Each structure stands twice: as structure tokens, then as C-alpha cells.
Amino acid sequence: MLVGRDDEFQVLLDGLDRAAEGDGGAFVVTGEAGVGKSRLVREVAQVAAARGLPVLTGRAVAGGAALPFRPLAEAVMGWLRRSGGQDLAELRSIRPALGPLVPEWLPAEPIPGGRSPVVIGEALLRLLRFVGEERGCLLVLEDLHWTDSESLSILEYLADNLATEGLVCLATLRAEEGGAGRNLVDSLVGRRAARAVELARLDDEATLDLARACLSTPALPAAVETFLGAHADGLPFLIEELLAGLVARGALVEHDGHWTTRGPLDRRVPPTFADAVGRRMAALPPYARSVLHAAALLGRRFEWSLLPTVTGLDHAEVVTALRRSVEAQLVTAEDDDFRFRHALTRETVLGDMVAPERADLAGRLLQAVDQAHPDLAGAWCELAADLAEAAGDRTRAARLCLTAGRRAVTAGALATAQETLHRARRLASGDPALAAPIDIALTDALAQSGQVDQAFELGKTLLAGLDAASRHLPVRADLHLRLARAAVAAGRWRVAADHLAAIPDVPADQRAGTAAVVDALGAQVALGQARLGEADRLASAALSVAERNGLPAVACEALEVRGRVARQRDLPAAEAAFARELAVATAHGLQLWRLRALHELGTVDQLRTESVDRLRQARQLAVEVGALALVATLDLQIAAGLVKQFRPEEGLASARDSAGMSRRLRLATLPMALILQSAAYAQLGRTGDMEAGLREALTLAPDDLDVHGSAWGHCRATASLLAENRARALTEMATGARLLQRSPATIAPPFLGLRVLLLAVSDDDDAARAETDRVRESGATRHRVVATLLGYAEAVLLGRTGHHAAATAAFAAADGEMGPLVAWYRQYARRSVAEAALADGWGDPVPWLREAAAYFAARGDQVVAAACRELLRRVGIPVPRPGRGDPRVPAKLRALGVTSREAEVLALLAEGLTNQEVGARLHVSPRTVEKHVAGLLAKTGCRRRAQLAGYSARLSP
Known part of the structure; x- marks a missing residue:
């Protein structure tokens, strides 16, 4: 029975009901120790399971060092055990990010941003969505007051993102405890990301109801009612403990279904259950108490097989002692192990020992743990x-905390690492030889967590304490290297350079490797400071040493720097460097460097042709290794390429993906993702949506020149061009260009070149030439579209000055440079150049305009197509009246409003192709195919995708 908790229980059931409708949420059951939090949560979990909802349960445990991710790992691994042979292929993309929770899923190489609690939280959210399928699921996390910092950060992320998911997170927290868990709950409740369900002590009536339920009786002896009223304090756990104590000592006995008392119950019982636990312990034989003492030092849940060695008892005696403890309701048997019935029970047992006794027993237990688990993996450390x-062995404790701290850094549990390493520092006080490696590890943890200033301060103190003795040279070199890499990651180039310069000579057997790493980092610093020549020289030196000494990761870093330097002036050379980096990374199984090389190669493709193929390959690999933050960046670049190709629907989908991930992971890519969404809306003629997206982007990045410049030149100017409002477009492009030219970044949207062309067509020759020089000096012509548009502008200027042959040649050269992926810019350039060529009498503008008019009409850019036809009419060229719809679409489909692309999708569905196969055939994403399928279902009246497959065959010719 669940007694006295009807209202609280209903609140949580309502939460399950709302989750079934897709409205999930987080709830925290709070109350003092023993008030019944776990009991209420267990009841809710049983209801959820009865409804078919998966339930994942984990709990934190008390101890001096919190195990990173402990409750979440228990919940996830418990589900994995229960899932048995279930196919987990769908989880492949998030497994690396969940590595800190499931150690066997840890990737061989660190994932960029993959150790962030936000990234792990997003992966866990996706896992819960997978587990719940269409039903939803329940995640139970008990004892937040003992939970590690990383788990709390992940819980915060879950709570902030459950509102639109059919998921419920249910946690418990001791009300009397302070600390990080309490602070988090207060914050979540304060901003309505979670709801607190507070459990008060039971009133007198509920106390008696619970007592009757415990004893399975409709009536209690009057003496027992009085006794509980005086001593139970309304705490359910204490009520159970007191009743168990009375039964254990024979003061309360059952006969023929009725309970009676034997002797007076007037002995005073304190308002805590400690005495009740103590009395039950006293009733146990001495050997059973010794077993309990040892078990308590091992933790609330303990490995009982260690107890015979420590207590000197044989296995049978230990098992008997545990059975007696279970009967006394001190310990609970669970599957193959045991745990104390309540955390407070364990604490009471620990308090039953005096300090020397506890120290001696702890020493013997430590020896047993060392023997049974020599590697001290996981929680054993x-x-x-x-x-x-x-x-009392503080030195050993400090060394173990150092090991645990280093492991936490590797797992990405940086907050736990810092807590553990700070504890190690306290334990190692007075031992300089041990303090140094602890401080180095702590410096690493601080640097990786972004606390660069603290890392530098600690590193400076540590370096000051290391003398120049040769035994300290490797330590000093290692510390300087760590601090330099931290500074590079933070973009603090001067600090990084100072640390690299301070690295001392190291032993000969380490010298080559260290020199290569130093040169590779130095190349990164020089590149960050725009010293391209030095960056290339250092990268070449690092590459040479790395190749001679078998250092593939250093070679990849050096090749990446060389490629990024070459990309400023020589795209083929840059591509060669990145391709070589890809080959080295692939040959040595360095997935991270392989991913980075693909990313760089995809960037080269964008500069040259706007192809997004290799960026999509990089994105797939980023998904596989769980680099979610990089996925958002790649989606952003893919969206940029698709928008430049004037494929707005696909570009909008990728930009939305980037924006969604950026919101979840709180990335700086969000404003530019919104800009690209707005650019896609501009191409679709949805100016209201465009302006809404721009408002959000500009609010998020009020001082970002790239965001503001792109808003004017890339978005608003595009909408103006499609409306044939050239004057407004030129004003918007001028505003955008001024902003971008003040930016330290190197983005170069096509409008920088298109503006020059329009200035030339508008007879503003001086402005066109001045802007041409400015664009070239900025390096924007690395982007082939920008450079080619300048070529079209040069043709217009040559034609106006009477150099007709040169103008025609310049036009032909530019027109040949525009690849098929940027056909919109090619046709718009033809439309613009033709206007000038007609006025100045050069070239062959009529075919240009005819082709452009057909292109824009087919795309649906009817205003631009009409402008092309109007230019033809001005020179007396007959122009056929534009027809309605695409003649390639069957008449019956055109009547339904089916577009040419939807007709293509329908035809491929008739061949039995999947969405993935249709997307590959049409060079669009599966998500775009899904949208076309949804449009076809709505327009044709079909209810299912399978019906569409036969729809085309039923159409008459």
C-alpha cells in the first residue's frame, strides 16, 4: 500500500499522462531522509511499467569521491542488460557520446566537445527517445544530494529539453541536504524546468494506516498506537524500523492473525531510527556484527565475496550473517549482491565502530580489494x-585520488576530476613529490574545462616550484606543452608562444617527438597570428620529424596547418595537403584527424564549386564518432552551399538541423544558422519568415559583423533581386559589404561579386572598379563564384569603353568558370550582362536572355523571368507567352498542383525505391524526399506512401 501520498502520487501520474501525449517533464521528489521518497517513486515506476513504458533507474551513493556519471551509467547499463539481444544499430551515431556512461562505447580518440555534459545530455535524450519509441519512457534518478557534478549538468540539460518529448525524468533529493544537487533543483524549479513534489511527514492517521499495512492487520494494539505516536515522528522509514525492532525483540508478537504486546512499551525511543538499528545490531551474534561493520566500509551496496577474507570467517558463516542481517531488516538481498536497506542504516553501522577499530578494518579491506581487483577499475579506485x-594512509589515498582524477579527465568528467584532484591535494599536503603530478593533472582538467586562467595560474605556481634539476625537465616540458595546447584551443596565441619558448631540453630519447609536437603547436600559433610563412615552415619541420619517427597524429596536425596556409593562395596545393592528411589518418585509424581532413576538403570544394558532397561525408563520419558539435558546424556549411546553389528547400532543412543542434548544445553557430534559414526563405519568397529569422539572429549576435553583413547582403538583397528592385538591392548589398569588410573573418558570400556586376551594369564604372580592387584585396576571390562575377563585371566595363572583342572574351571566360552547381548566378549574370551588351552593342545577348528567361521561369522566379522577356521585347524579339506549369508534369498532376520535382519523386516511388534511394538519384537529402512525399499525399489524396507507388501507373497519358 501507498499511504498518505494520494495527492503527490496523482501529480506524478498526471505527468505520465501528459508524457503519453508528447508533453514530458522533470519532477523532483524532495523530503527528509526516511520520509518515503523512494517508496513513492517505486510506485510510480510500477505504474509506468504496467502501462508498457520502459523504466530506467539509477541512484547515486554516498562516499568521499563521487563516481562520475554513476546514476546515469547505472540507468543506461541496466537497460542495456535488460534489452538482451535487441538490435542497437540505430544507436551507432550516439554511442561515442555515451561512452562516459557505457565504458565499452568510449571511442579510441577523444571527440571534439564529446565530453561536454551538454553533448552527453543530448545523446542521452536521443537514447531515451529510442528506448521509449512511440510510448515514451521513465528515467528515475535517486539521491541527487550525492550525485556528481557531471550527472547534475546532464540532468539540467534533460530537464530543459523534455517539454516536447514523451519522456519523464523523476528524481529524489533529501530536503535537508545542501550542495550542488539542492542548488540545481532550486534553479530548475525557479525557471519552471522541473516541478518539485515535497513529501511531508505523515500525520497521526496516516502513521497508523502505514503501521497496519506493515503488519497486515486491520487493528493495532492500543499500546503500539501510542508508542508510534510518541516516537515515530511521522517518518515512514522510522515507523517500519520501530515496528521491526518491537517484533525482533519479542515485544510485539502475532498469533492467529492478531498482534499483541508482551510487556510494557514504555522504554523511550529517540526520534531517529539510529537506536532502533543499534538494538537490532546488538541482537545479532558478534560474527554477524563484524560482517556488517566490514560491509558498511565497502559502501551501501557491497561485494560480499570480500567479507570472508577480511573477517576471518568462511563463506558459509558470512552467508549466515547476511541472512540474519536480512531478517533483522538491516540489509536487503538484491539479485547476486546485497545492500543496506537504507543509507541511514549504513551510516548507523559505521557509527557503531570506534576510530581505531574502523582504521584497522579499513586497512584489511584495502588489502582485500587490492587482491581481488588489482587494476582498481571504475568505482574500485x-x-x-x-x-x-x-x-590513515593519506599518501596511498592521495595517489588513488590522482588515478581517479586522471581517469575522470579521460572520461570527460571534468568537474568530478577537479573535485577528486583537489581532495588528492589535501591528502598529499607536505609531500612535494606527489603534489607535482597532482597539480599537473589538475591543470589539465582546468584547461580542458575552459577555465584557462585558473589553469595558467596553477601552472605558473607549479613551474615556480620546480627547480632546474634534470629530474624535473620532463615534468617541466610536459607542463609547458599542456599549457600551450590549452592556450591554442582558447586562441591565446601569445600565451601559447611563451609556453612553447619556455620548454626545456628533454632527454635525447624524447627529444625528436617533443620537437615535432612543439613545431606543430608553433605552426598553429603562427597561423592564428596570420604569420603564414612561419606557420608553413614550422609545419613542414614537424611533418618531417613526425614521418621519420612514426608520429601520425603530429603529421596530421602539420599537414592541416600546411593546407590551411595554402588555402589562402593555392587551392590545388591546399587540397593536396588535406588529401595527404586524410590518407595518413585513414592508414593509422585516426578517426578524429580523418574527420578533420574531410571537413577541410569539403571546405575547399565549397570555395571551388560549392559542392557539398565531401562535407556530407564528413558529417556522416561526425555522426558516427558522436562529434555532435561538429555536426552542427557541418550542417551550417552544407546549408551555405545549398543556398548558394539556390536549392532553398534543402538548404532550409540543413540550416534548421544546424540551428536545432546549436540550440541544444548552446553553440555559437546558432546566429549564422538563422541567417542561412533566412536566406533560404528569401529565395522562396517568404519575406515575413526571412525577417523573423533575421530579428532573432541579430538579437543573439548584436555585435557580429558577419551576421549583420550577411543579413543585409545575403538575405534582404536576394529578396530585392527576386523582386527586380535593383536599386534597393544595391543599397542593401552596400550595407552588407561595408560590414563584412570590417570583419576579421574571411566569409565571402556571392553578393560581394554580384554587387560589382550590378554597379557596372548601372553605369557606375568608377565605383565598380574601386569595389573590384577592394574585393580582390580582401581575398574574397578565393571563392570562385565571387571571382567569376568580377569577371562578368569586367566584361561589362570593357564593352562600355568600346573594347567589344575583349568584352566578349571576358564574358566567355567568366561564363565558362561558372559550374553547374551555381547555375542561378550564371543565369542572373547573363541576364545582367545582356542588359549592358544590348545597350553597348557587343556579344550575343539575345540567346543569353532566352536561356535565362527559360531557366528562371522553370524555377518559379517569375519576376526575373518577366524582366528577361521584357528586355527581349525592347529590341523587337518576339517572346512566347509563358505557359502555366511545367510541361514535363502530366496534365492531371499539374491540375493537382504537383511540381516537377514532386513528379520526379512520384515516378521513382513507382520504381519501388526507398526515400534514401530516391534522394541519391535526385541528389537531395532523404528529409527533402520525405517532404515531397508528404506533399504528394496531400495533393493526391493517398493515405499511405505505398499507395503513391501505384498512383503514377494509373494516370492516363
Whole structure:
């Protein structure tokens, strides 16, 4: 029975009901120890399971060092065990990000941003969505007051993102505890990201109801009612404990279904259950108490097989002692192990020992743990540290905390790493030899967590304490390298250079490798400071040493720097460097460097042709390794390429993907993702949506010159061009160009070149030439579209000055440079150049205009197509009246409003192709195919995709 919790229970059931409708949420059950939080949560979990909802459960445990991600790992791994042989292929993309929770999923190489609690939180959210399928699921996390910092950060992320998911997170927290767990709950409740369900003590009536339920009786002896009223304090756990104590000592007995008392119950019982636990312990034989003492030092859940060695008892005696403890309701048997019935029970047992007794027993337990688990993997290292400290061996405890801290850094649990390493520092006080490696590890943890200033301060203090003795040279070199890499990651180039310069000579057997790493980092610094020649020289030196000494990761870093330097002036050379980086990374299984090389190669493709193929390959690899933040960046670049190709629907989909991930992971890519959404809306003629997106982007990045410049030149100017409002477009492009030219970044949207062309067509020759020089000096002509548009502008200027042959040649050269992926810019350039060529009498403008008019009409850019036809009419060229719809679309489909692309999709569906196969055939994303399928279903009246496959065959010719 669940007693006295009807209202609270209904609140949580309502939460399950709303989750079934897709409106999930987070709830935190709070109350003092023993008030019944776990009981209420267990009841809700049983209801959820009965409804068919998967339930994932994990709990934190008390101890001196919190195990990173402990409750979340228990929940996830518990589900994995229960899932058995279930096909988990769909989880492949998020497994690396969940590595800190499931160690066997940790990737061989660190993932960029993959250790962030936000990234792990997003991956966990996706896992829960997968687990819940269409039903939803329940995640239970108990004892937030003992939970590690990383788990709390992930919980915060989940709570902030459950509103639109059919998922419920249910946690428990001791009300009397402070700390990070309490602070998080207060914050979540304050901003309505979670709801607190507070459990008060039971009133007198509920106390008696619970007691009757415990004893399975309709009536209690009057003496028992009085006794509970005086001593239970309305705490359910204490009510159970007191009743168990009375039964255990024979003061309350059952006969023929009725309970009676034997003797007076007037002995005073304190308002805590500690005495009740103590009395039950006293009733146990001495050997059972010794087993309990040892078990308590091992934790609330303990490995009982260690107890015979420590207590000197044989296995049978230990099992008997545990059975007696279970009967006394001190310990609970769970599957193959045991745990104390309540955390407070364990604490009471620990308090039953005096300090020397506890220290001796802890020392013996430490030896047993070392023997049974010599590698001290996972939680055993933290437990060994607790035992060493309890045994008085502070040096061993500090070394174990150092090991645990280093492991936490590797797992990405940086907050836990810092807590553990700070504890190690306290334990190692007075031991300089141990303090140095602890401080180095702490410096690493601070740097990786973004606390660069603190890392530098600690590193400076540490360096000051290291003398120039040869034994310290490797330590000094390693510390300087770590600090330099932290500075590079933070873009603090001067600081990085100072640390690299301060690296001392190291032993000969380490010298080559260290020199290569130093040169590679130095190349990064020089590149960041725009010293391209030095960057290339250092990268070449690093590459030479790396290749001679078998250092593939250093070689990849050096090749990347060389490629980025070459990209400023020589795209083929840059491509060669990145291709070589890709080959090295692939040959040595360096997935991270392979991903980075593909990313760089995709960037080269964009500069040259706007192809997004290799960027999509990089995106797929980023998904596979769980680099979610990089996925957002790649989606952004893919969206930019698709928008430049004037494929607005696909560009909008990729930009939305980038924006969605950027919101979830709180990335700086969000404003530009919104800009690209707005650019797609501009191409679709949805100016209201365009302006809404621009308002949000500009609000998020009020001082970002690239965002503001793109808003004017890339978005608003495009809408004006499609409306044939050239004057307004030129004004908007001028505003955008001024902003971008003040930016330190190197983005170069096509409007920078298109503006020059329009200035030339508008007879503003001086402005066109001045702007041409400015664009070339900025390096924007690395982007082939920009450079080619300048070529068209040069043709117009030559034609106006009477150099007709040169103008025609310049036009032909530019027209040949425009590849098929940027056909819109090619046709718009033809439309613009033809206007000038007609006025100045050069070239062959009539065919240009005819082709452009047909192109824009087919695309649906009817205003631009009409402008092309009007130019033809001015010179007396007959222009056929534009027809309605695309003649390639069957008449019956045109009557339904089916577009030519939808007709293509329909035809491929008739061949039995999947969305993936249709997308590959049409060079669009599966998501775009899904949208076309949805449009076809709506227009044809078909209810299912399968019906569409036969729809085309039923159409008459």
C-alpha cells in the first residue's frame, strides 16, 4: 500500500499522462531522509511499467569521491542488460557520446566537445527517445544530494529539453541536504524546468494506516498506537524500523492473525531510527556484527565475496550473517549482491565502530580489494581511496585520488576530476613529490574545462616550484606543452608562444617527438597570428620529424596547418595537403584527424564549386564518432552551399538541423544558422519568415559583423533581386559589404561579386572598379563564384569603353568558370550582362536572355523571368507567352498542383525505391524526399506512401 501520498502520487501520474501525449517533464521528489521518497517513486515506476513504458533507474551513493556519471551509467547499463539481444544499430551515431556512461562505447580518440555534459545530455535524450519509441519512457534518478557534478549538468540539460518529448525524468533529493544537487533543483524549479513534489511527514492517521499495512492487520494494539505516536515522528522509514525492532525483540508478537504486546512499551525511543538499528545490531551474534561493520566500509551496496577474507570467517558463516542481517531488516538481498536497506542504516553501522577499530578494518579491506581487483577499475579506485584514508594512509589515498582524477579527465568528467584532484591535494599536503603530478593533472582538467586562467595560474605556481634539476625537465616540458595546447584551443596565441619558448631540453630519447609536437603547436600559433610563412615552415619541420619517427597524429596536425596556409593562395596545393592528411589518418585509424581532413576538403570544394558532397561525408563520419558539435558546424556549411546553389528547400532543412543542434548544445553557430534559414526563405519568397529569422539572429549576435553583413547582403538583397528592385538591392548589398569588410573573418558570400556586376551594369564604372580592387584585396576571390562575377563585371566595363572583342572574351571566360552547381548566378549574370551588351552593342545577348528567361521561369522566379522577356521585347524579339506549369508534369498532376520535382519523386516511388534511394538519384537529402512525399499525399489524396507507388501507373497519358 501507498499511504498518505494520494495527492503527490496523482501529480506524478498526471505527468505520465501528459508524457503519453508528447508533453514530458522533470519532477523532483524532495523530503527528509526516511520520509518515503523512494517508496513513492517505486510506485510510480510500477505504474509506468504496467502501462508498457520502459523504466530506467539509477541512484547515486554516498562516499568521499563521487563516481562520475554513476546514476546515469547505472540507468543506461541496466537497460542495456535488460534489452538482451535487441538490435542497437540505430544507436551507432550516439554511442561515442555515451561512452562516459557505457565504458565499452568510449571511442579510441577523444571527440571534439564529446565530453561536454551538454553533448552527453543530448545523446542521452536521443537514447531515451529510442528506448521509449512511440510510448515514451521513465528515467528515475535517486539521491541527487550525492550525485556528481557531471550527472547534475546532464540532468539540467534533460530537464530543459523534455517539454516536447514523451519522456519523464523523476528524481529524489533529501530536503535537508545542501550542495550542488539542492542548488540545481532550486534553479530548475525557479525557471519552471522541473516541478518539485515535497513529501511531508505523515500525520497521526496516516502513521497508523502505514503501521497496519506493515503488519497486515486491520487493528493495532492500543499500546503500539501510542508508542508510534510518541516516537515515530511521522517518518515512514522510522515507523517500519520501530515496528521491526518491537517484533525482533519479542515485544510485539502475532498469533492467529492478531498482534499483541508482551510487556510494557514504555522504554523511550529517540526520534531517529539510529537506536532502533543499534538494538537490532546488538541482537545479532558478534560474527554477524563484524560482517556488517566490514560491509558498511565497502559502501551501501557491497561485494560480499570480500567479507570472508577480511573477517576471518568462511563463506558459509558470512552467508549466515547476511541472512540474519536480512531478517533483522538491516540489509536487503538484491539479485547476486546485497545492500543496506537504507543509507541511514549504513551510516548507523559505521557509527557503531570506534576510530581505531574502523582504521584497522579499513586497512584489511584495502588489502582485500587490492587482491581481488588489482587494476582498481571504475568505482574500485574511489572505494580504495576512501579505505586508504579511513585506514590513515593519506599518501596511498592521495595517489588513488590522482588515478581517479586522471581517469575522470579521460572520461570527460571534468568537474568530478577537479573535485577528486583537489581532495588528492589535501591528502598529499607536505609531500612535494606527489603534489607535482597532482597539480599537473589538475591543470589539465582546468584547461580542458575552459577555465584557462585558473589553469595558467596553477601552472605558473607549479613551474615556480620546480627547480632546474634534470629530474624535473620532463615534468617541466610536459607542463609547458599542456599549457600551450590549452592556450591554442582558447586562441591565446601569445600565451601559447611563451609556453612553447619556455620548454626545456628533454632527454635525447624524447627529444625528436617533443620537437615535432612543439613545431606543430608553433605552426598553429603562427597561423592564428596570420604569420603564414612561419606557420608553413614550422609545419613542414614537424611533418618531417613526425614521418621519420612514426608520429601520425603530429603529421596530421602539420599537414592541416600546411593546407590551411595554402588555402589562402593555392587551392590545388591546399587540397593536396588535406588529401595527404586524410590518407595518413585513414592508414593509422585516426578517426578524429580523418574527420578533420574531410571537413577541410569539403571546405575547399565549397570555395571551388560549392559542392557539398565531401562535407556530407564528413558529417556522416561526425555522426558516427558522436562529434555532435561538429555536426552542427557541418550542417551550417552544407546549408551555405545549398543556398548558394539556390536549392532553398534543402538548404532550409540543413540550416534548421544546424540551428536545432546549436540550440541544444548552446553553440555559437546558432546566429549564422538563422541567417542561412533566412536566406533560404528569401529565395522562396517568404519575406515575413526571412525577417523573423533575421530579428532573432541579430538579437543573439548584436555585435557580429558577419551576421549583420550577411543579413543585409545575403538575405534582404536576394529578396530585392527576386523582386527586380535593383536599386534597393544595391543599397542593401552596400550595407552588407561595408560590414563584412570590417570583419576579421574571411566569409565571402556571392553578393560581394554580384554587387560589382550590378554597379557596372548601372553605369557606375568608377565605383565598380574601386569595389573590384577592394574585393580582390580582401581575398574574397578565393571563392570562385565571387571571382567569376568580377569577371562578368569586367566584361561589362570593357564593352562600355568600346573594347567589344575583349568584352566578349571576358564574358566567355567568366561564363565558362561558372559550374553547374551555381547555375542561378550564371543565369542572373547573363541576364545582367545582356542588359549592358544590348545597350553597348557587343556579344550575343539575345540567346543569353532566352536561356535565362527559360531557366528562371522553370524555377518559379517569375519576376526575373518577366524582366528577361521584357528586355527581349525592347529590341523587337518576339517572346512566347509563358505557359502555366511545367510541361514535363502530366496534365492531371499539374491540375493537382504537383511540381516537377514532386513528379520526379512520384515516378521513382513507382520504381519501388526507398526515400534514401530516391534522394541519391535526385541528389537531395532523404528529409527533402520525405517532404515531397508528404506533399504528394496531400495533393493526391493517398493515405499511405505505398499507395503513391501505384498512383503514377494509373494516370492516363
